[in-house]
Amino acid sequence: MSDIQADISRTGRSxxxxxxxxxxxLKPRVMSLVVFTALVGLLVAxxxxxxIESLAVIIFIALGGGAxxxxxxWWDADIDRVMKRTSNRPIPNGSVEPGxxxxxxxxxxxxxxxxxxxxxxxxxxxxxxFTIFFYAVIYTMWLKRSTPQxxxxxxxxxxxxxxxxWVAATGSISLEAVLMFxxxxxxxxxxxxxxxxxxxxxxxKAKVPMLTVTHxxxxxxxxxxxxxxxxxxxAIGAAFxxxxxxxxxxxxxxxxxxxxxxxxxxxxRPEERAEADKYSVEKRFFALSLAYxxxxxxxxxxxAMPLADRFAASIGWSF
Amino acid sequence: MALHREHELHTRRWSRNLxxxxxLFAFIALVFGLTIAKVQRGDQxxxxxxxxxxxxxxxxxxxxGSD
Numbered sequence: 001m002s003d004i005q006a007d008i009s010r011t012g013r014s015x016x017x018x019x020x021x022x023x024x025x026l027k028p029r030v031m032s033l034v035v036f037t038a039l040v041g042l043l044v045a046x047x048x049x050x051x052i053e054s055l056a057v058i059i060f061i062a063l064g065g066g067a068x069x070x071x072x073x074w075w076d077a078d079i080d081r082v083m084k085r086t087s088n089r090p091i092p093n094g095s096v097e098p099g100x101x102x103x104x105x106x107x108x109x110x111x112x113x114x115x116x117x118x119x120x121x122x123x124x125x126x127x128x129x130f131t132i133f134f135y136a137v138i139y140t141m142w143l144k145r146s147t148p149q150x151x152x153x154x155x156x157x158x159x160x161x162x163x164x165x166w167v168a169a170t171g172s173i174s175l176e177a178v179l180m181f182x183x184x185x186x187x188x189x190x191x192x193x194x195x196x197x198x199x200x201x202x203x204x205k206a207k208v209p210m211l212t213v214t215h216x217x218x219x220x221x222x223x224x225x226x227x228x229x230x231x232x233x234x235a236i237g238a239a240f241x242x243x244x245x246x247x248x249x250x251x252x253x254x255x256x257x258x259x260x261x262x263x264x265x266x267x268x269r270p271e272e273r274a275e276a277d278k279y280s281v282e283k284r285f286f287a288l289s290l291a292y293x294x295x296x297x298x299x300x301x302x303x304a305m306p307l308a309d310r311f312a313a314s315i316g317w318s319f
Numbered sequence: 320m321a322l323h324r325e326h327e328l329h330t331r332r333w334s335r336n337l338x339x340x341x342x343l344f345a346f347i348a349l350v351f352g353l354t355i356a357k358v359q360r361g362d363q364x365x366x367x368x369x370x371x372x373x374x375x376x377x378x379x380x381x382x383x384g385s386d
Binding site for chain 1: 328332338353356
């Protein structure tokens with residue numbers, strides 16, 4: 001009796017993860033960004049799918065993104081354990097076994113790709129398979145621990161979902177899909193480097209060669225400004241394609257002006273002042289970067305509404 | 320008494336089993352809905368199914384009105 005009691009009161013969590021632990025493995029916060037951008041890519045495309053097909057496409061893209069998150073957590077469990085920000089993830093905290101994460105990641109990868117192919121087309125499925133491979137193998141296993149440009153190249157993985165959404169609807173890659181990809185791709189470095197500026201100690205402890213660790217904060221601040229300047233033509237240029245319009249242009253001009261001011265402030269700040277006010281400017285810029293991406297994709301969505309077409313026609317917008 | 324008490328471990332297992340069950344049910348419902356949507360839209364219902372079938376190959380069909 002006492003043996004049984006001792007057994008059931010054990011607190012070790014191996015092999016008995018809750019459903020929520022598995023959901024955490026799929027990085028739900030990252031997944032929400034994937035769902036939103038893929039949904040926009042799907043809805044702004046000139047071809048409309050049946051609502052159930054659209055729902056299926058979004059779910060399978062999200063599952064593919066989640067699968068790559070699980071593979072990332074499986075491979076990175078050692079550095080997640082060291083970093084404060086990630087130490088409570090399901091593998092470091094002991095609620096999920098590494099093998100379970102690997103199995104879930106591989107299983108969901110295969111299932112999401114095949115199901116996306118059946119639900120839409122095989123080009124979209126191929127792009128999803130490439131995205132998973134790029135994030136899990138190219139970024140997680142190779143670039144993340146080997147180069148300070150990890151975020152720049154790895155950002156491609158996060159940039160694919162709107163393109164996949166577009167391709168799922170149209171069956172082909174066009175300028176608009178490439179622009180949505182480039183927007184997310186160019187946005188990723190300033191977004192993550194701002195985070196790295198105020199989470200630097202985490203990356204140092206884990207020996208991840210973030211730009212802040214290998215080249216210092218001053219260089220990182222310069223990189224943020226340079227990438228922000230390079231991002232602006234892409235964001236503004238999208239206004240003059242079939243997915244843009246005057247409403248998008250107005251929103252993009254405001255957001256890009258704010259983003260540029262933020263990047264400028266980060267660039268001219270001495271490190272001592274940033275430390276003194278606990279990186280308040282960097283933290284604000286990081287929050288702004290989330291609003292920036294959300295704002296642009298929400299504007300694409302607004303432009304896809306019939307009302308926006310009528311407004312564009314009424315002011316003589318001819319692009 | 321201790322054997323019947325609901326332990327945190329049981330709660331976790333219950334949540335996992337319920338979650339997996341609901342996920343599988345949702346997946347089945349999604350595939351069913353997807354099938355209905357595709358059939359209603361009139362997607363290609365036939366394929367070559369092991370042997371060539373000229374009637375579903377647009378290229379081999381004679382143009383309408385030509386004798």
